[in-house]
Amino acid sequence: MIYDVLISPFTEFEFMRRALAAVIALALGGAPIGVFLMLRRMSLVGDAMAHAILPGAAIGFLLSGLSLFAMTAGGLIAGFTVAILAGLVARNTELKEDASLATFYLASLALGVTIVSIKGTNIDLLHVLFGNILAMDNPTLLVIACNATITLIVLAVIYRPLVIESVDPVFLRTVSRAGAPAHLAFLALVVVNLVNGFQALGTLLAVGLMILPAGIARFWSRDITGMICIAVVSAIVAGYAGLVLSFQTKVPSGPAIILVATLLYMASVLFGSVGGVIRQMFPGRHLEA
Amino acid sequence: MAAQLQFRDVTLGYDRHPAVHHLGGEVAPGALLAVVGPNGAGKSTLFRGIVGILKPLAGSILTGDLDVRDIAYLPQTADIDRSFPISVFDFVGTGLWRSTGFFGGMGDKRAREKIAQALAAVGLSGFENRGIGTLSGGQMQRMLFARVLLQDARVIVLDEPLNAIDAKTSDDLLALMRRWHAEKRTVLAALHDMDLVRANFPETLLLARGPVAWGKTADVLTAENLLEARRMCEAFDEGAAACVVHDVPSRAA
Numbered sequence: 072m073i074y075d076v077l078i079s080p081f082t083e084f085e086f087m088r089r090a091l092a093a094v095i096a097l098a099l100g101g102a103p104i105g106v107f108l109m110l111r112r113m114s115l116v117g118d119a120m121a122h123a124i125l126p127g128a129a130i131g132f133l134l135s136g137l138s139l140f141a142m143t144a145g146g147l148i149a150g151f152t153v154a155i156l157a158g159l160v161a162r163n164t165e166l167k168e169d170a171s172l173a174t175f176y177l178a179s180l181a182l183g184v185t186i187v188s189i190k191g192t193n194i195d196l197l198h199v200l201f202g203n204i205l206a207m208d209n210p211t212l213l214v215i216a217c218n219a220t221i222t223l224i225v226l227a228v229i230y231r232p233l234v235i236e237s238v239d240p241v242f243l244r245t246v247s248r249a250g251a252p253a254h255l256a257f258l259a260l261v262v263v264n265l266v267n268g269f270q271a272l273g274t275l276l277a278v279g280l281m282i283l284p285a286g287i288a289r290f291w292s293r294d295i296t297g298m299i300c301i302a303v304v305s306a307i308v309a310g311y312a313g314l315v316l317s318f319q320t321k322v323p324s325g326p327a328i329i330l331v332a333t334l335l336y337m338a339s340v341l342f343g344s345v346g347g348v349i350r351q352m353f354p355g356r357h358l359e360a
Numbered sequence: 361m362a363a364q365l366q367f368r369d370v371t372l373g374y375d376r377h378p379a380v381h382h383l384g385g386e387v388a389p390g391a392l393l394a395v396v397g398p399n400g401a402g403k404s405t406l407f408r409g410i411v412g413i414l415k416p417l418a419g420s421i422l423t424g425d426l427d428v429r430d431i432a433y434l435p436q437t438a439d440i441d442r443s444f445p446i447s448v449f450d451f452v453g454t455g456l457w458r459s460t461g462f463f464g465g466m467g468d469k470r471a472r473e474k475i476a477q478a479l480a481a482v483g484l485s486g487f488e489n490r491g492i493g494t495l496s497g498g499q500m501q502r503m504l505f506a507r508v509l510l511q512d513a514r515v516i517v518l519d520e521p522l523n524a525i526d527a528k529t530s531d532d533l534l535a536l537m538r539r540w541h542a543e544k545r546t547v548l549a550a551l552h553d554m555d556l557v558r559a560n561f562p563e564t565l566l567l568a569r570g571p572v573a574w575g576k577t578a579d580v581l582t583a584e585n586l587l588e589a590r591r592m593c594e595a596f597d598e599g600a601a602a603c604v605v606h607d608v609p610s611r612a613a
Contacts, residue, residue: 110444231460234446235454238444238446239440239451242433244413246457247457249462294446295444
């Protein structure tokens, strides 16, 4: 019985195996990025960026229909353009990153909707907006795995300046010129992972497997390494459980994954060992020193 | 001996408004220099110019053969995100950037010993695994000093290092500054306690949006000079004309 529910969907159906491989890749790349987004108070920036991808994906769609390659390439270009322009404006003017990004993403969202309205049908658009992880083919899976690999390698390279820039940006500026390149590389990684998520979860939910696991991790660990590990594991768990839920109940896969992640998040808010509600209500006797 | 830092009629400020107007002079290698002046006098602005995160509006600051990593800068604590989940050990360890760079380990024995020594020097042994968000103001300042220690820099720039610090911590941190001075490092510190400056700093620069006096502390901190500094007008004048003064005689010692 348990085997039938939890295991057999993956042993019997290839599309389920591919979907599982995809969520694992998404979790490995996206969750660490989500942790940094959260710690840099950029959670909503990730969401804004997800919208910024839309016009690029729409142009790809306009040029070659529902071709994943064209839409991915378009999404990457649009996302990078917005990220880099917003980053440059924030670094070189008085405008903060969130405000500068808001203007750019609104512009690209408007542009995207305009482009889609030229050629799109509602059914095609549903695919763009919500993705379809169960319809994943091998080339798409390879793109996702490739992006996750690039993410982990680049993150390893920029990890130290990224951490220092998050906690004490002035210090980094006085010891190294790595701050700006690291910051831009980080924004690029955000885009890469949003495009990744967009394949599986669509533009509206792409940021979900980045931010929700990060939020979960905040309630279980006090240090950033622990947070990253917990975020990755919880993203994988949510992805797996979401796929099972989707398979057994016919709930669309993207929302199912995000809803499971939301349940994990709510449980963490309640029971988390670091600042969880119950922990705060019953902290135990205070210590002597 | 060649100057460690040279101010060449430098003007620093924000949005065309000068916060430090026409400063000229030199800081000798190994100097122990107090920078004093009222709030808004331009002390922090000057320091930001020295460490290169603020470009002069006019003139220049020459740092000779100093590399960016030869200058250690302790900003006012407000610049640090204390909610970031990082331990005291890791935070202080970032002071080793010069030797570790992007990838060098902080976990090997030599690095661990250095970090432990720096923490011991500021009285924070045993705090290694504490999150920086749990530190008091004084402990935070000690931790920042530990990081400066690890930076092993030739020039050390301290922006109001003794603000809201109790007497004991203040004494300990002053001892560290004297130690750096004895090690022939150049130390610049922005301070507000004139008695403390008189007792510990041989040289003082009195600022009030421009140099008022610069030289031996006893000569600088006179009642007349301090009164002049107090009369400084803090506000920017939006209607001010463009400054055309090119040659202001240096008030350097």
